Amino acid sequence: MRLPPFEYQAPATLAQVLAVLQEKGQAAAVLAGGTDLIPRLRQRLVKADLILSLKNIPALQAIEADGAGIRIGAAATLQAVLEHPAVQKSFPGLVQALKSIGAAGIQHYTGSMGGNVLLNTRCLFYNQSEFWRSGRERCHKNGGQVCHALAESKDCHAVCQSDGAAMLAALSAQALIKKSGGERIAPLSDIFSGKGDAPFTLAADELLTEIQLFHPPPGAGQSYQKLRWRSAIDFPLISAAAVVTRSKGIIDRARLVIGGAGPAPLAVAEADKILKGQNPDQGLIEQAAQAAQKQAEGFIVDNTIAPAEYRRRMVRVMAGRALREAVTGGVK
């Protein structure tokens, strides 16, 4: 299937990009690496009159670190993030998550940090060719009224399968969002609406320009655990991101986020309640992992290549693995 015809612009300044976005709104699609956008255009899942390329704006690819933290330009390639010394030093969990995306030859040199966070929600019944989809009624995500994954459902259950989003949410990242004549900073988790058919809260004239992370306190353990069939290429069937801070053995804070379950990364507040103030043993970690499963279960439906029941049960396993690694110092 060939790409549909479109106009193309690659403005030289961010101000010009934002001005075009303001004028064109949803008719324009922003192109960074294209590893998600191009297949979606090809499958006619995105309709865009204009492709707005970010390639001529080096500032959007910058990665800057200082004493407080690190700022990652939304168009920085995954490889650039992975190779950055400050990222490797302070955020080994993010390196672990980004390494697991696709395979080096596909995504890492072209796919971008912002593009990964804004990876559109996916569903076995939606991410298909126009011809494949023509055999069924239009679903919620495709402008229709039915859900093929869950009969009688009034909502869309397409899944957020972004590895970066789950890990960044666990690291309490912030998003810098700009539009013509304005900007705002929001917790990264706020850019997810929780709706499968319209997964992001960004307005049509807004652009995610930067991801901001504060250095974690010394001794914070990080871990990203991903369930998938193959060790490359695949999206997560379920994933767990954990960041655990301890002082003198006692847990100050345990942040656990489940990915690949519902339309947004799922923060498990209960895990922090169970582990906070404790010197964790296997029993407590198991309890927190079970809390994660209980919370995630309701979001998981039969819409990936693995059965829903298997993914539900694996939430506990992946959460347990991530918490155990994070509690014992985390990935290095």
Next chain:
Amino acid sequence: MIKAAKVVVRIEVNGEEQELLISPHLTLLEVLRERLELTGVKEGCGEGVCGSCTVLMDGRPIRSCLTLAIEVQGRKITTIEGLAEGDKLHPIQEAFIQHGAIQCGFCTPGMILAAKACLDSNPMPNETQAREAIAANVCRCTGYAKMVEAIMSVGEKEEVRKNA
């Protein structure tokens, strides 16, 4: 239907400067195959999964089916046709033949280019590194073992030659 104006794109392909008048929605894959007749670039899945369309951009492997030709303005592209020097095959091509790492051949151009990107930065990959180098490429015939052997043999051979 949008009727976008054609644009002039300059790309260096296999060491030769190319100036092409193209529509913005053409992929690099389409331009390489249909305009430059470099049919060694294969289209498999068309979704960035299989790796048959892999080419090198400034020495790094990318998917030509996921890349708009207009986006590679001014970059250097290497396809499988750019590896041999006249009748003399590239050492990686030789190694693939010697190790029987080819059956139907459809994935081979992508495999060899992915291997080249790996070997250019790491001439002596271990087995894990060789497997990772072609992790983004799918082969439905050979089962990968012979390709991994072929990739690892290139560096070893070079080492023997240097020490001789």
